[in-house]
Amino acid sequence: xxxxxxxxxxxxxxxxxxxxxxxxxxxxxxxxxxxxxxxxxxxxxxxxxxxxxxxxxxxxxxxxxxxxxxxxxxxxxxxxxxxxxxxxxxxxxxxxxxxxxxxxxxxxxxxxxxxxxxxxxxxxxxxxxxxxxxxxxxxxxxxxxxxxxxxxxxxxxxxxxxxxxxxxxxxxxxxxxxxxxxxxxxxxxxxxxxxxxxxxxxxxxxxxxxxxxxxxxxxxxxxxxxxxxxxxxxxxxxxxxxxxxxxxxxxxxxxxxxxxxxxxxxxxxxxxxxxxxxxxxxxxxxxxxx
Amino acid sequence: xxxxxxxxxxxxxxxxxxxxxxxxxxxxxxxxxxxxxxxxxxxxxxxxxxxxxxxxxxxxxxxxxxxxxxxxxxxxxxxxxxxxxxxxxxxxxxxxxxxxxxxxxxxxxxxxxxxxxxxxxxxxxxxxxxxxxxxxxxxxxxxxxxxxxxxxxxxxxxxxxxxxxxxxxxxxxxxxxxxxxxxxxxxxxxxxxxxxxxxxxxxxxxxxxxxxxxxxxxxxxx
Numbered sequence: 001x002x003x004x005x006x007x008x009x010x011x012x013x014x015x016x017x018x019x020x021x022x023x024x025x026x027x028x029x030x031x032x033x034x035x036x037x038x039x040x041x042x043x044x045x046x047x048x049x050x051x052x053x054x055x056x057x058x059x060x061x062x063x064x065x066x067x068x069x070x071x072x073x074x075x076x077x078x079x080x081x082x083x084x085x086x087x088x089x090x091x092x093x094x095x096x097x098x099x100x101x102x103x104x105x106x107x108x109x110x111x112x113x114x115x116x117x118x119x120x121x122x123x124x125x126x127x128x129x130x131x132x133x134x135x136x137x138x139x140x141x142x143x144x145x146x147x148x149x150x151x152x153x154x155x156x157x158x159x160x161x162x163x164x165x166x167x168x169x170x171x172x173x174x175x176x177x178x179x180x181x182x183x184x185x186x187x188x189x190x191x192x193x194x195x196x197x198x199x200x201x202x203x204x205x206x207x208x209x210x211x212x213x214x215x216x217x218x219x220x221x222x223x224x225x226x227x228x229x230x231x232x233x234x235x236x237x238x239x240x241x242x243x244x245x246x247x248x249x250x251x252x253x254x255x256x257x258x259x260x261x262x263x264x265x266x267x268x269x270x271x272x273x274x275x276x277x278x279x280x281x282x283x284x285x286x287x288x289x290x
Numbered sequence: 291x292x293x294x295x296x297x298x299x300x301x302x303x304x305x306x307x308x309x310x311x312x313x314x315x316x317x318x319x320x321x322x323x324x325x326x327x328x329x330x331x332x333x334x335x336x337x338x339x340x341x342x343x344x345x346x347x348x349x350x351x352x353x354x355x356x357x358x359x360x361x362x363x364x365x366x367x368x369x370x371x372x373x374x375x376x377x378x379x380x381x382x383x384x385x386x387x388x389x390x391x392x393x394x395x396x397x398x399x400x401x402x403x404x405x406x407x408x409x410x411x412x413x414x415x416x417x418x419x420x421x422x423x424x425x426x427x428x429x430x431x432x433x434x435x436x437x438x439x440x441x442x443x444x445x446x447x448x449x450x451x452x453x454x455x456x457x458x459x460x461x462x463x464x465x466x467x468x469x470x471x472x473x474x475x476x477x478x479x480x481x482x483x484x485x486x487x488x489x490x491x492x493x494x495x496x497x498x499x500x501x502x503x504x505x506x507x508x509x510x511x512x
Contacts, residue, residue, distance in 0.1 A: 108499060117494035 003042050003072065003099045004152040006270065007183060007208045013270030014260075015072060015185075015210065016282065018043040020060035022053065029060065032279040033069050039286040042070040044101060044185075044272060048079065051111025058088050058095075065096035072154070073097045078105030081121035082130065082140050089134060093149030101154045101185060102127045125179060128153060132180040154183035154210070159198040160231035170201055183208035185272050187232055188225075190214075190255075192262050194233035204268055213259050214274040215281070216252045219243060253285045260289060291320035291411065292384045293418045294327065294404040296335070302380065303342055305401045309377035311351035312339075314403070315369070315391070317360045317383035324418055326404050327382030329356045335382065335403060351376075360387030366394045373398050409440075426496025426503065432484065434475045439492075441468035447492060449473070449485060 006013040016036060021029055033043055043064060047057035061073040073092050075085065089100075104124045108116050122130060130140055137148040157173045173184060189195055189211040202209065216222045219242050226234045238255060245251030256273070263271050275282055306312050314336050322328030336352040343350035353376065358365040360383035369391070373379060378399040381388040385406040392400045408420035423440040429447075430437050439445045443453075443461045450469030453460025457470045476482045496503075 107501070109495075115491065115493035115495055116499070117492075117497065118499050 001041070002152075003070070003270075004182070006041055007152075010205075010269065012264050012268075013041040013210070014039060015042055015044050015270060015272040016040045017046060017272060017274045018060075018064075018279070019046055019049065020055035020057065022055070024055070026055070026060075026063055030063070030067065032282075033064055033067075036279075036282055036286070037069055039289075040070075041270065042072045042099060044072045045074060047074040047076040047103070047105070048111070049074070049106070051078070051106045051108050051113070053111070053113055058092055061092060061097045062095040070099075071097055072099040072101050074101045074103055075127065076103045076105030077120050077122055077124060077127055078108070078118050081119050085122060085127065086130065086134065086139055089131065089149055089151070090145070093151065094147075098150075099152045099154070100131065101156070102131065102181075103156055124155065125176065128155065128176055128179045128181055135180075152182045153180055154185060154208070155181045157184040157186055157209075158231055159186040159189065159195040159211070160233055162197060166197060166201075170198070173202065173207070177207055183210055183269070186211045188212045188214040188274065189263070190216075190232070190234045190238055190259060192259075192266055194235070199266075204266075208269045210270045210272050211263050211268055212272045212274055213256050213263070215256055215276050215278045215285075216242065217276055217278055219248065221276075249281065253281060253288075256285055257289050291323055291409070292386075292406060293324050293408050293410050293420075294321050294384050294406045296326050296331065296382075296404050297402070299338060299342065302335070302339065302401070302403050306339070306350065306378055306380065309350065310348075311353070311376045313369070313373065313376040313379045314339075314352055314354045315360070315379060315381050315383070315387070316354070316356035317381075317387055318356060319359045319361065319383065321383055321404065322356075324412070325416075327384075332356055332382055357383075359383075360390055363390065363394060366391060369395065424497070425492075425494070427493065432489075433472050434479065434481070436468050436472050436475065438468055438472065447489060 001011065003013055018029060018033060045057045045060045045064070048054055057074050061071040064071050075089065080088065102124060108114060108118055131151055131153045133140055134145065135148055135150045137145050139145060155176055158169050161169050184207055186195070186209060219239070222234060222239050222242055225232055226239060241255065242248055242251055260271050260273070273282070273285070314332055316322070316327050316329060316332035318328060325331065332354050336354045339350055339352050355368065357368065360366065360381060369379070373395045374397060378401055379391060380401045380403045381391055382403045384404065385402065388400040388402045409422040409424060410418050410420040413419045420440055421437065423437070423445070425439050438447060443459050443465065444451055446469065450467055450473070454467040454470055457467055459465040459467045473482070473485065476485055
């Protein structure tokens with residue numbers, strides 16, 4: 001079932017982030033996707049996430065779509081001007097991609113090509129608007145299109161903010177929804193209670209909120225998140241659980257499974273699983289997931 | 291120096307539409323030299339605004355001041371006593387001016403009366419041209435004193451594109467192809483071989499792509 005339809009009828013969507021390879025060997029990506037296809041609504045293909053150069057999101061999404069696998073193609077503002085963005089959006093739709101996730105893109109200094117020039121011709125809001133303009137059958141110069149791409153266009157939202165920063169984020173989210181954003185993928189969530197201030201003020205069903213569940217690959221990673229990422233709340237109890245667990249991998253998958261179940265029970269429309277390189281553990285995660 | 295153009299009168303009038311009084315602040319720096327925001331231009335704009343608003347039947351009180359520079363906090367002090375006596379302050383400095391003013395006097399509204407264009411110089415009386423893109427890693431010497439980053443439409447660093455014809459750029463017959471000039475100069479000086487050197491892709495971190503830039507001179511920092 002298409003992601004759009006899932007959101008419409010309220011069938012819980014399971015999205016999995018699938019990072020394209022850094023190179024031309026796509027066998028690993030296809031193997032992972034093939035193994036998970038039955039359990040996954042769509043694969044979210046990052047557009048050079050963390051500003052690391054990889055096989056493009058457009059290329060990867062088309063390769064997956066061509067094999068009958070549904071994708072949500074990420075599109076970031078950082079690397080292309082409005083001509084390239086529009087051209088790639090047309091190419092994606094013509095190639096079978098019907099869902100997008102638009103993002104601003106991390107700064108180049110966080111990636112592996114520090115010396116590159118960022119583009120940022122359109123900002124996130126302008127890109128969401130542009131997707132709407134294309135859907136209306138025009139390009140950004142007003143010229144008519146031969147066939148219009150009608151994407152379901154999602155974007156991101158930071159649910160871990162507090163006080164004035166949360167007010168601003170909520171305001172921005174509602175603006176983006178009005179501009180055409182059809183779903184919102186959240187920052188990683190490890191504890192639903194911690195995002196209470198956000199969910200209390202956002203209609204999670206109408207906005208199609210999709211929390212991200214990130215797999216904790218190690219105790220060190222969990223501690224790093226807790227200490228350094230102020231907007232992601234990782235409860236001390238989880239760290240303790242991992243610490244005490246004889247099989248940390250299994251415990252981490254159990255934590256993810258519990259979080260996914262809690263997200264579904266809380267009424268969210270779906271979840272995005274971010275495997276962080278643990279794609280091979282996902283079959284085990286899904287095996288025990290109701 | 292920084293070259294600016296004055297905004298159209300209609301745009302400035304629209305900015306101060308709801309104001310009954312404004313303070314118009316010029317700058318004796320670059321914008322005085324390029325005849326856009328010095329004493330003379332402040333007087334002209336002040337008079338023009340008063341007349342335009344009088345015609346509308348809604349007179350505008352315009353006070354005027356010219357600061358030594360608007361890009362240096364100490365020179366903003368003369369406004370301290372009365373900056374808040376007006377509905378708004380309109381700066382005729384480059385884009386640095388209204389920002390420094392906003393930072394010095396956060397409770398006031400500051401509007402820019404000019405559009406900051408580029409770093410360049412006068413090529414004839416009344417005509418200014420861009421010469422520097424402020425990329426932060428000057429390589430002018432490699433191109434015999436002619437900067438292709440600022441002056442080539444595509445900022446090419448390895449020779450002209452196919453759009454160079456008769457010394458002109460494909461973008462407009464008004465624009466000279468700087469690469470045509472670079473090649474000719476190299477040939478004249480017997481240094482054409484310089485252009486056969488391949489240079490790795492430019493490092494743009496020193497340009498805007500590293501975020502807002504900062505220059506620190508340790509010996510001057512107190």
